[in-house]
Amino acid sequence: MELIPTLFPTAEEFSNPIEYLSEPKIQRIGHIYGMVKIKPPEGFNPPFSINKESFKFNVRIQHLAELNITNRGRMFFMKQLNNYHRAQRGKKSQMLTKPYVVCANDQRLYFYDLFLNILRYLNSNPGSDVKKEHILKRKRGRPSSNNSADERNASVAPLAPLEDLLSDTNLWRSISRNLKIPAQELQSVFEQYISKYYNYLALQAKIRGAADFTKLLYTEEYPKSLLSDEESEGSSSEEEGNDEEGCVICDLPNKPTKMILCDSCDKPFHLACLTPPLTSVPKGEWICNNCIVGNGYYGFREESRFYTLSEFKDQCDARQRELTIDPVTGKRLSVEEMETKFWNYVDNLENSITVKYGADINGVEPGEISGFPSVSYVPDNLSESQRREFAAYADHPMNLLNLPNAKGSLLPMFDRRISGMTVPWIYVGSTFSTFCWHLEDQYTLSANYQHEGAPKIWYSIPEYSSDDFNNLMKSLAPDLFDKQPDLLHQLVTLISPYDKRFKEAKIKCFKAVQNPNEYIITFPKCYHAGFNSGYNFNEAVNFTLDSWVPYGIEAIGDYQVTGKQCVFDMFELMLNVVIEFLKGNSFFQKKEGLLRTSYSELLDLLNSKTKLIKQLPDISVNDTFLKEIVRNSDSKRIINKIPSPSAESDTNSLSDNETNHIDSEDFDVFCTKCHTICFLAFIIHYKTPATRKRRKLHSLNATQINALKREHGLEVLCLKDYLNLVNETYNKDEDDDKYNDDNENNDPFKNDVLNYIRDPQEIRDILKAVGRKIERAKI
Template sequence: MSRATFSHRQQIAQLDLYREGFQKLPQAPTLYPSEEEFKDPIAFVKKNRGLIASFGIAKIVPPKSWNPPRLVNDKKKFETKKQNIYQLCNRITPHDLFMLLLRRFLAKRDPEKAEKLGETWTDLESSEIMINGNAIDLYDLFIQVMSRGGYDQVTSSDSWSQVLQCQLILGDTDENASKLLQFIYRDYLLELEREQTRKRGLYQAEKKEEPRVKDIVEPTDRIDFCSKSEWNKKRKIVEENYLDVSLKDSLKAAVSYFQDVSDVELECLVCSKKLEHEQNCFTAFCKDCDPLNKQKFGFLEGCVVNIEDLKEYSEIFRHRWFSARKSRYGIYPKEEELINDPSYLEAEYWRLVDSSQDAVSVYYGSDLFTNLYGSGFPSFQERQKFVEANNPNKIEQYDKYLLHPWNLNVLPELSSSLISCLNVKIPGITIPWLYVGMLFSSFCWHNEDSYMYSLNYMHEGEAKVWYGCPGGANAALFEASLAVCVPELFEANPDLLYNMVTTVNPLRLSRMGAKICRTIQRAGEFIVTMPQAYHAGFSLGYTCAEAVNFASTDWLPFAWAAHSRYIKYSRAPAFTLEELFIGVINSPDFLTKTCLHEAKCLLTYIQKIVNFELKQRNRCLGMCSRTVQRSKLEVLGDCSHCKHSCFFSSLVAVGGNEASATFCLHHVNEAARYFPDRRELIFSYKYSEEELNLLVVRARELVVGRKQASFVATDAVHKKTSIENIVTAHSDQKV
């Protein structure tokens, strides 16, 4: 059987395995509210909370009467992020390693050429080696030429046009493009090929064999020339692990291109600093240059486009990528429409993520502030513009949805949402964010700020694939599974999940024991995510969506757990629980709709907050030289240790040769250790002990009032879900 046939079989088998695996994943619930149920989104979610919580996410399909006006601004320019799909799971990839070594190889021979390769780890984005404005992937170019016998063979057989087709070049190319690609290879890669041929020739001579071009080392997972029996063994491993099993082999192969070419050993591949540890393709970096370092990876700054631009780019990219894929691997859907098949695109996406072979990058307009870029829903600030630009017949439809509870501009402000009691408006939480994506635009594994609920609506576009995992104990199991899949990333960055730049194949997580589900969201549909539920996904083409958070009282146990965890990892929350509770107690609109169980829940957590504050306050009074009461409107600063805003009170160490340092009451011990270097430790507070106790009294009065009301209209019996019990038990421990 030919080499190409085995490569073809390997690719087909992997895609088929992925397609079969994803179809077997549990499907998230799809809910169809009636006209009556659709009047109140928070009540509808609470009614179905037990079902949704067991999956983590759910799809909500509105009634047929739901028909909000299309208000997306196609012309408004916005900034995008550039996502390297091949780096979302594997930070050290064959492509990056090859380019890094190539830069070192060229730097000794022609430093100017080395500089044109671009910056470390962002080669394709900063490279000056381009055709038609597209940076050429020198790693893939080298692979394609070597697989065809090398430079001389490709040139003599006039095959440069075939090699060109393997490159991801967007837009039309002229007749000189093939020649230009040949010149690029000659200038940047031919010397490496000659060195490889010489090296292999010497190796073969030692074995008294004639050197052959085919003996040049090739990445085993790009061109797999194994026997049928070997492939069957590999297929079994792929079936068991659902990932490209030869990624490490590819990394080693990338290194082997340069073996004996450079005699430098035990030096960092980036800065040449001498290493004190054993060197291999994963550890060939000093601490400052290590790509696993938490400061080294993030989404790059993308282009500035509007919706029309990104929609057009997405389609061009789709057809050009699959054309290049056909040329690279000899695989292409038998029917043209298969490149729009969600199951095929899903398999291809995860092949790109897992193998890390193809340096595919896409753009994503994420976290776009709707006050600046415009909401897809009616809003008061945009109403006058709409009136001026449209005929009177359309105004009626606009106003119909202006205060609709499923309008994401309205949802956070509903009286049944706790965050409606906040005195500040927070982009992305109480003010929706817009998300404009293209094919393969990704949102990586994460849960919402402070473990809140979220509601995501797709205004228009093709579809998004969503994956979800429930909160509570399942969230802990999910995190453990993720840590097993990418241990090196967690070791370098313990708070990896807060960065939202890492994704792992759901099939791998599922096999580790995580409870994963999936669903496909289409235009006109909502996705709700439950408290602490992890979720991830990607776009199947152009998509325009909008999302916002909300929080009902059943969220409070999760809020407490998030509060504790943020302190542990020094993550600043969007708002403090103290600030929220002050708003809740002062909000009669919310309190009049609070049932007995909700009143008891509020009392529990307000009591916890106040008890902790008073206990720590007594400690502070005994160690501080001064005590100052501040205005309620004054900002007390952020804790130097955990980044949390000091809402009720703070400790400030002043004097000495350094700037003053602020500590919250969770870090009184740290403030005490810091004190010897300061002349004075000051305790500042905004609320007196009497005022804090009044918060508890107000909450108790609420419980009493709800109890009295229950004699008239008995509250429905509230039964906790298993998830709530787990979270409550976990969060009862001291912060």
């Protein structure tokens, strides 16, 4: 595999990293390879400045084989089959210990692979007998509705009736060709191990009127993985649940009905909240739908103990020989040999290992935040010359404490620091500990520096191959992505870049080997992953270039699709850019591309939001909530183009007091449905008559508003999702007079409140002033 380029900037270039990385030739390299390695100029070697006495951290437990996306799908499916059989009132005869059976030709047939092939066939062969009959039955049995989501999705519904499935000879022939196993044997395995479970899913979907089995799941704020290695010590389902813990479905602890505990995840449910509801606690084991259907969630368990660096390093050294030394020659394995060994552990479900990784460590005390020198922590035993050198490194722009705020970066446009993004996170690796495939938050650039230890191996997929990579991963486990749309944002999934399926998809991938005193820079929308070849200490932070802005805008739409929550408000950043331009900030006067992009995007956003507001039903308006322009308490002066005192400052114009404010509170309001940041306004929707007594919201801050989602009767919705809810509600009702003036008490939206975060007219005035100034300056 081709290595990424290594850059050797001069001392001058290295001292102005944003300008250096913005050079067209560097931008081209970043686009082609997705990453670059930077070796500092000779003489740059900052002292490792972590406080080894006070710095302690806990570690993640990583089961390497479970990180392989195919392995995890297979293990999940076996657990789901077993949970289904557990729920059949003690019928445990089919409890599985392996996710496969061995066929007559000694070939393994994984139950998950067979199940997926069935679903793929049904979805990709709309002309099949089983699919046509299934669609006809659904259409004949459903009232007509031009706006029904189920009607639109009927053509892709995967759950055809079991009897139709078994009789479709074309289906079994097709799957036989794919899996290279006789059709008769495939059908026999399906009938013996999967058919009852499949039938259960189909019947559940029919009962609920759902198009597919992903609609059978409950939303959980704190989901539990089916592969959790923590043994459940829950009570029997015959016992009543803890009254203090809220029901998973309604989130209420008290209700005039008993609670039941799932014997798999140990979570409580009200009998009446289940679909269909239970009238009494059943005998034997009871398993919830999320454990039978599978929620697709996977997360790392963390050890409760805390390590010092020396303790963790000693533990790593004790295992080093086993994992990195050739038992025959006694020599340390080469990087290529370690790659082979690592990916074998990831791919092999039955011969893998468990490793520990100190990842995403966000220290808060001086000497524990970063390994770079800092003004907040200066070791006592330094000589005068060492102190001067220490201070120079503490101020250097390539010190990762400083890079996010370096001259030219846009992240200082926020009035806060963001842990893990503008404040470094620390990573303490052990042999074969891994970081899974992921993109940086909001597609920003990242810088990773290694302070000490063994090499870190990286893989990069540049942005032009990111769609191919996404498509490949979704094709390998489509059900997992249905259940967890933001799966690739969760940093828990791997596939080897040497996998034949990876190569067949023609995904471009490059490699890097990072050593101490080397930086790895990732560029926007570059997927990256890798592993550690032994104990090492790294830290990473995010930063931006002007060329990143279109990627940041793209991320907003992508996140809405997957339900991932933004870390910061991209539109707030662009608003602050144009405000600084109006204030006369010299840094922005010649940023033509940045200014025009920010101006046009903000104008489009304002127009689209204004249009949505005009379509709202007749609801109350609260225009006092958070009504302010960020960093702009004197907007009238800005609109009148009077320069502020900071007109000649650069982008680092925030005071120490402002920039040192850690992001412990929410600064933005998030939509309950799509998790997007509500830039202009949001709506409080009262879902049930019992909760339609209007709340006093004017004194609540963003954190308190976001906490309202935990109240079962309330929703915080963006304008788009609220209008979708209104339209769906009215379209479902066939009685045109239900919501007329004479029956206004029946209106489910009458107590809802529109809350302005910013004044639309004030933003429009600012944009008018910006437009005029841009044209006058001929930018």
